[in-house]
Amino acid sequence: MNNKKDFNKIVTFLKNNGFFFPTDEIYGGTQSLYDLADRGVIFKNLLIKKTTDFFLDLSDDLKFYQLDSSIIHKEDVFLASGHLKNFFDVYSECKDCNFRNRIDDLKDYFLQNNLDNETVFDTLLKQKKIHCLNCNSTNLSKFKKFNLMFELNYSLTDEKTKKVFLRPETCQGIFINFQNILKIFRPKIPFAILQTGKAFRNEVTAKNLFFKTKEFTQLEVELFCKKEDEENWFNFFTEKIFLYLINDLKISQENLKKYQYNQKELAHYSKKTTDIMFNFPFGWKELLGICNRGTFDLENHIRNSNSNLKIFDEETKHSFIPSVIEPSIGIERLMLALLIDYYEEDEKRVFLKIPFDLSIYQIAVFPLAKKLKDDAKKVYLSLKKIKKYRVIFQDNASIGKLYHKYDAIGTFFAITFDFDSLNDNCVSLRFRDSKEQKRISIQNIDLEIDKIINEM
Numbered sequence: 256m257n258n259k260k261d262f263n264k265i266v267t268f269l270k271n272n273g274f275f276f277p278t279d280e281i282y283g284g285t286q287s288l289y290d291l292a293d294r295g296v297i298f299k300n301l302l303i304k305k306t307t308d309f310f311l312d313l314s315d316d317l318k319f320y321q322l323d324s325s326i327i328h329k330e331d332v333f334l335a336s337g338h339l340k341n342f343f344d345v346y347s348e349c350k351d352c353n354f355r356n357r358i359d360d361l362k363d364y365f366l367q368n369n370l371d372n373e374t375v376f377d378t379l380l381k382q383k384k385i386h387c388l389n390c391n392s393t394n395l396s397k398f399k400k401f402n403l404m405f406e407l408n409y410s411l412t413d414e415k416t417k418k419v420f421l422r423p424e425t426c427q428g429i430f431i432n433f434q435n436i437l438k439i440f441r442p443k444i445p446f447a448i449l450q451t452g453k454a455f456r457n458e459v460t461a462k463n464l465f466f467k468t469k470e471f472t473q474l475e476v477e478l479f480c481k482k483e484d485e486e487n488w489f490n491f492f493t494e495k496i497f498l499y500l501i502n503d504l505k506i507s508q509e510n511l512k513k514y515q516y517n518q519k520e521l522a523h524y525s526k527k528t529t530d531i532m533f534n535f536p537f538g539w540k541e542l543l544g545i546c547n548r549g550t551f552d553l554e555n556h557i558r559n560s561n562s563n564l565k566i567f568d569e570e571t572k573h574s575f576i577p578s579v580i581e582p583s584i585g586i587e588r589l590m591l592a593l594l595i596d597y598y599e600e601d602e603k604r605v606f607l608k609i610p611f612d613l614s615i616y617q618i619a620v621f622p623l624a625k626k627l628k629d630d631a632k633k634v635y636l637s638l639k640k641i642k643k644y645r646v647i648f649q650d651n652a653s654i655g656k657l658y659h660k661y662d663a664i665g666t667f668f669a670i671t672f673d674f675d676s677l678n679d680n681c682v683s684l685r686f687r688d689s690k691e692q693k694r695i696s697i698q699n700i701d702l703e704i705d706k707i708i709n710e711m
């Protein structure tokens with residue numbers, strides 16, 4: 256179970272193994288922002304590609320369109336989407352330790368401890384019944400509201416344009432391009448639009464590495480369907496995504512669960528939301544969400560922009576506003592969950608149990624001794640030439656040290672060219688998880704590896 260894993264240790268491990276750097280580190284760092292380092296970038300790109308392919312291949316009856324819209328929108332978009340009015344964090348600041356207690360986190364605390372979360376929080380605050388989640392003090396400020404959007408200092412030549420913001424979710428770009436998509440692609444309902452890109456939220460309590468940051472990547476799908484099909488598609492996505500996490504990304508099932516929001520917890524745009532929760536070392540938390548946004552967004556953009564965002568139904572010969580089902584995935588949050596889940600320690604080593612297709616390097620090739628470097632390199636180059644695997648060559652340490660170093664970043668196989676290789680034209684293939692070794696022929700090396708993978 257992940258709650259037994261030491262989160263701080265994992266964070267240090269990921270930093271030391273080239274997954275991330277703190278942003279602006281030479282200037283003391285900027286809170287709640289991280290730069291991805293080499294291994295983090297490779298892993299993130301693989302994860303985006305795999306998850307995108309998962310959606311695109313989900314159903315023969317569902318056509319997907321992709322989009323890459325701007326990260327900046329003007330005020331009108333967020334007036335329509337309700338973010339200017341409703342996208343707030345409410346928090347109470349501790350006068351003793353300055354920690355900002357988000358009302359959502361306090362609610363979680365009350366829920367987890369079976370306390371009555373129906374009670375008005377202001378009253379509880381006055382009665383000194385709320386304790387700071389950081390230092391336990393009851394010396395807390397009144398609740399304050401804080402809009403989570405970043406407003407930009409954007410130079411505009413158009414006098415009429417008012418304020419401009421960084422987007423807090425990627426999906427508004429999809430809704431405001433809805434008319435363009437209908438006009439150019441003429442999609443038949445149901446259809447879906449997928450986009451991956453950065454989102455920005457001025458989070459009050461950003462914390463836990465990539466779990467909550469002010470800049471993050473979302474992969475969002477907006478599925479447009481008829482109202483009577485909402486529930487089916489909602490359940491379809493929820494089930495398929497849950498299985499994808501277990502079967503394809505290999506997250507242990509015991510570390511996943513679903514949580515359906517009650518009416519009071521729903522975001523301003525949501526008719527129904529189910530979160531898939533992950534058992535982080537710091538507790539069960541939202542990993543991703545599936546939301547029924549109904550007609551909320553399109554209806555409001557129609558009202559605000561006077562555009563026709565309706566779709567024509569060939570059967571009934573009427574135009575209507577489609578309903579929207581939205582899976583929304585924070586890519587860095589998912590990365591963090593995976594890296595925690597893959598993290599393993601045994602007596603001698605720390606390693607990441609990354610599945611083959613997501614491994615940063617799938618195969619590392621080493622010579623057993625310096626003398627064998629050129630022969631080992633030939634094996635490496637022949638594998639590299641096939642362009643089937645992500646492969647690396649290394650000879651700058653003893654074989655034991657190399658095994659541990661590459662196990663640490665989740666390298667699936669290690670190939671060692673040893674003295675026997677000179678005679679039998681075979682190399683030893685070592686499995687990261689079991690440390691078992693098998694001799695395979697150099698001549699058909701890729702076929703041998705493919706066979707082993709297929710049998711796993």
Ligand code: ATP
Nearest residue numbers: 456465466467468471541542543544583584585588
């Ligand atoms: P939470 O309250 O758990 O931070 P949320 O309910 O505000 O998240 P949504 O608005 O539903 O999140 O966003 C969809 C997904 O985007 C989340 O499930 C999460 O994976 C990701 N996400 C949202 N906010 C952040 C953030 N600040 N940092 C990293 N990922 C985020």
